[in-house]
Amino acid sequence: MVFSLLAVVLDNTILNVALKVISDPEAGLGATQSQLEWAINSYTLVFAGLLFTFGVLGDRFGRKRMLQIGMVLFGLASLASAYAQDPAQLIAARAAMGLGGAAVMPATLAIISNVFAPQERGKAIGIWSGGVGLAVAIGPITGGILLEHFWWGSVFLVNVPVVIISSVLIALLVPESRNPDKAQLDPFGVLLSIVGLVGIVYGIIKIGELGTVTDPQVWASTLVGVAVLAGFVLHERRTAHPAFDVRYFAIPRFSTAVASVGLAFFAMMGVMFFMAFYLQIVKGYSPLVAGALVLPFAAAQLIFSPLSAQMVRRFGGKVLATASMLLVAASLASYTILQVDTPIWVFEILGFVQGAALANIGPPATEAVMSSVPREKAGVGSAMTNTVRQVGGALGVALLGSVLSATYRDNVAGTLTILPEGLRHAAGESITATMGVAESLGAKGAALVAPAKQAFVDGMHVTAVCAAVIALVGAAVVAKWLPGKETVVPPVAAPESAEPAVV
DSSP states (O other): OHHHHHHHHHHHHHHHHHHHHHTOTTTSOOOOHHHHHHHHHHHHHHHHHHHHHHHHHHHHHOHHHHHHHHHHHHHHHHHHHHTOSSHHHHHHHHHHHHHHHHHHHHHHHHHHHHHSOHHHHHHHHHHHHHHHHHHHHHHHHHHHHHHHHSOTTHHHHTHHHHHHHHHHHHHHHOOOOOOSOOOOOOHHHHHHHHHHHHHHHHHHHHHHHHSOSOSHHHHHHHHHHHHHHHHHHHHHHHOSSOSSOGGGGGSHHHHHHHHHHHHHHHHHHHHHHHHHHIIIIISOOOHHHHHHTTHHHHHHHHHHTTTHHHHHHHHOHHHHHHHHHHHHHHHHHGGGGOOTTOOHHHHHHHHHHHHHHHHTTHHHHHHHHHHHSOGGGHHHHHHHHHHHHHHHHHHHHHHHHHHHHHHHHHHHTTGGGGSOHHHHHHHTSOHHHHHHHHHHTGGGGHHHHHHHHHHHHHHHHHHHHHHHHHHHHHHHHHHHHSOOTTOOOOOOOOOSOSSOOOO
């Protein structure tokens, strides 16, 4: 399951390294900035919008079957992405990759929950979570290595052998499992979930693109998404055969765990967004070296995620998750000590602490969610966790990225007065744009470099403080509502309703 998930998660980070090459008319596809953004966003939109749907389908028709279908789709779409002839083909192929990824991710966790007994499940989920952390961290360095030796399409082509090996292993080792209850599907509820999630995620994407929440493309799509999801909740409460019984959210263990995952990834992904710019532009490292510098985060994930179940047994989920959230907040706040000339070993320590703290939030929270629903509904429980993780991370990048951009523009505005008026706006959009203008001006642009770097670091500090506050909110939520060590919570059947529960 970890190996199957590797390609899907790896691809979310590996593409970022190749964007510059893809934009090159000679070495790449000559993609514009907008086309590059949609090469990323088309995947995110489809992936987040269909996670819940594929969780439902996996429970109904078989999780192994859905996993195999997802892997094949992902492999074929990766092949199409690698050999895309223009940006439009790449965007379409990336959307198809999101379709395959949405089928794979919930199935892996649902299968783990069905294969392993309750006393083993926590450790298994810890290893699964460690695999996710590893893939996130090694994506940039893998992309850097591939681009040093091969063409840009290699960052997608590398998925194909992983898909082939995974498909063989799935066929040989994975048992089939599904919900034995042959109750009718809830197509209207599933449709509502897709429309609602796509609306919200699209609004989040537009926040990142436009840097504002006042544009109609942002608030209109977000309001529509929220309204449709509200309709989904009402429908699920009334239908005899719900795709997901929303009354699970009345269970503190379930709702608190889901919220903690969303808040943790909101804070973490928003900060990891600016790390690449700090390392490559402010510190001047190559993409390959910058990717290697996040390996301490991956090492901490690999070390501590498998141990999280043991830590829960010793200290209890409430104490461990609260302490870990506080440690996440402290590590995020500590980014305010980073300056342009700070030794890199300080960054490495912060990355390791971050990874260790997150390793003791994700697995216990995920296990709490999966143990709160019957095994027959494992696909839906997995999809709910992954959907919240994906939406929380996207929202963190969009909102905290907007905070960083706005702060940077304000900080650098005074420096840009030396430029002709026609260049000021374009140069102030981002540190990348400022450096591009400075480079084009030659010796005259050298005066912009140091102030731009300092303006970015100052904006990074503001963003880190905002992320730390979000993590503190997560700590408060966990401390208040997550059951403690002495609370014994058996697997929960569907909340009482007019229909018999599936147990």
